[in-house]
Amino acid sequence: MPWELVVWLLLLLAFLTQARWEHRLPTMPRGLRRLGALPWRWYLGGFPSAVFRMRFTWRRFTRNADLAVQRQPPRALVGRELIVTGRAVRMIPPRLGLPRPTRDGLVARVQLHPGQTPIPYIEAAPAMAHAWRMHSVRVVSFRRGEVTITATWRDPLTDAGTEPKRFPGRILAAQVGRTELGMGWTLDMRQVPHWLVVGATQSGKSTLLASLVAELAPQPVALVGIDCKGGMELSLFERRLSALACSRTEALALLVALLDEARDRMAVCRRAGARSIWELPEHVRPVPVVLLVDELAELYLVDGSRVSRQEAAECSTALLRLGQLGAALGLHLVVAGQRIGSELGAGVTALRAQLGGRICHRVHDQQTAEMALGDLAEDAVVAAQVITEEEQGVAITTVGGTWTRVRSRLTTTADAREVVAQNVDKTPAIPALVRAMDAVNKEVGGND
Numbered sequence: 273m274p275w276e277l278v279v280w281l282l283l284l285l286a287f288l289t290q291a292r293w294e295h296r297l298p299t300m301p302r303g304l305r306r307l308g309a310l311p312w313r314w315y316l317g318g319f320p321s322a323v324f325r326m327r328f329t330w331r332r333f334t335r336n337a338d339l340a341v342q343r344q345p346p347r348a349l350v351g352r353e354l355i356v357t358g359r360a361v362r363m364i365p366p367r368l369g370l371p372r373p374t375r376d377g378l379v380a381r382v383q384l385h386p387g388q389t390p391i392p393y394i395e396a397a398p399a400m401a402h403a404w405r406m407h408s409v410r411v412v413s414f415r416r417g418e419v420t421i422t423a424t425w426r427d428p429l430t431d432a433g434t435e436p437k438r439f440p441g442r443i444l445a446a447q448v449g450r451t452e453l454g455m456g457w458t459l460d461m462r463q464v465p466h467w468l469v470v471g472a473t474q475s476g477k478s479t480l481l482a483s484l485v486a487e488l489a490p491q492p493v494a495l496v497g498i499d500c501k502g503g504m505e506l507s508l509f510e511r512r513l514s515a516l517a518c519s520r521t522e523a524l525a526l527l528v529a530l531l532d533e534a535r536d537r538m539a540v541c542r543r544a545g546a547r548s549i550w551e552l553p554e555h556v557r558p559v560p561v562v563l564l565v566d567e568l569a570e571l572y573l574v575d576g577s578r579v580s581r582q583e584a585a586e587c588s589t590a591l592l593r594l595g596q597l598g599a600a601l602g603l604h605l606v607v608a609g610q611r612i613g614s615e616l617g618a619g620v621t622a623l624r625a626q627l628g629g630r631i632c633h634r635v636h637d638q639q640t641a642e643m644a645l646g647d648l649a650e651d652a653v654v655a656a657q658v659i660t661e662e663e664q665g666v667a668i669t670t671v672g673g674t675w676t677r678v679r680s681r682l683t684t685t686a687d688a689r690e691v692v693a694q695n696v697d698k699t700p701a702i703p704a705l706v707r708a709m710d711a712v713n714k715e716v717g718g719n720d
């Protein structure tokens with residue numbers, strides 16, 4: 273009996289056994305439970321058939337998708353007319369490496385033919401997903417002359433149970449959820465300093481901010497909040513926040529204080545001959561600050577009065593200045609809102625241009641998706657529009673010139689309380705912010 277047959281029979285046996293296991297899982301010892309929780313159906317059934325489909329269709333697929341190249345047939349010149357003889361034209365497919373199973377799908381490498389670039393492979397990714405009956409396929413080139421195909425067999429964003437492996441973080445890097453390929457979704461503010469988060473009401477914006485705060489809370493980072501929806505979302509984290517503004521007047525005072533802080537940091541860098549705070553020696557480096565704004569529109573909307581117009585204009589200018597100056601000074605913005613369009617005022621378009629990182633949850637209209645993603649990736653706009661109401665927390669985000677579907681981790685009120693309790697002693701005091709908030713509170717108290 274050939275050994276392949278033995279292996280297949282064993283796999284079949286294991287597959288059938290596993291089907292009987294599942295309902296007993298909760299009563300099993302922990303080790304067995306962990307083993308049982310692995311996606312055996314995929315490993316034993318789905319993966320071999322996906323590999324079979326890949327291998328079986330590879331030649332035809334690469335020919336249809338223009339990824340195969342032609343081998344020159346032998347030819348001969350006879351008489352005055354040109355006559356071609358020899359074997360029929362044969363298309364040579366690129367070399368497909370051995371697919372490797374992962375928890376959520378498979379990974380395979382492909383060697384490019386000389387003269388090829390990864391672009392046609394990246395464009396052919398949706399066709400690969402259809403041809404191999406996979407949920408999604410992504411193609412990335414990590415090495416010259418080679419592309420890596422990562423295919424997933426199910427949508428990891430719909431399965432709340434799969435928590436991607438967590439990696440020891442760098443400062444200002446926060447793993448806030450997972451990507452559609454089942455990997456961790458990390459917002460790295462050292463790479464992309466400012467972020468824009470849009471989405472309709474109840475689409476998951478505040479939950480994403482909460483996940484971000486929960487991830488940054490254990491780090492030596494000052495968190496500052498502007499939550500003009502009465503402070504209902506960010507006040508959960510108040511004791512871990514270095515300052516929290518719950519009204520536009522407070523927000524303006526905070527923004528002005530942050531601009532003063534930016535000027536101080538500029539002076540420190542200038543004196544030390546450094547181009548950013550990261551070039552300063554560690555003992556004099558100021559703590560990075562992440563400013564979270566929940567519902568930007570609350571800062572920009574005016575009720576017709578002169579005071580509100582002036583406040584809105586000042587908030588707009590201060591935010592824009594922070595966006596322009598902040599990255600090198602360790603001042604980062606994460607701005608969330610339902611719509612971030614020009615109807616909010618002239619400054620908002622300029623602010624949007626400063627927010628390089630984009631996250632777009634479910635939106636009501638194409639225009640909002642275009643505002644968030646359109647200038648970076650056209651096809652991402654389409655992907656954002658098909659997010660359904662049931663997919664709360666699902667979003668499209670742009671990463672390194674491409675886009676991906678992601679879902680934030682659901683951070684509950686209990687999670688927020690726990691994070692605060694564990695990290696309250698890590699809250700850095702920024703005297704300028706404390707003074708600004710005290711001054712506003714005194715003024716408001718005096719007016720009352």
Ligand SMILES: Nc1ncnc2c1ncn2[C@@H]1O[C@H](COP(=O)(O)OP(=O)(O)OP(=O)(O)O)[C@@H](O)[C@H]1O
Nearest residue numbers: 472473474475476477478479664665679680681682
């Ligand atoms: N990642 C997630 N996974 C599962 N459920 C989520 C997720 N994110 C949000 N939700 C659910 O969606 C609800 C609304 O989320 P959230 O309050 O973050 O939306 P929002 O966009 O901030 O809404 P609004 O603009 O009205 O404040 C939450 O109460 C939560 O139950």
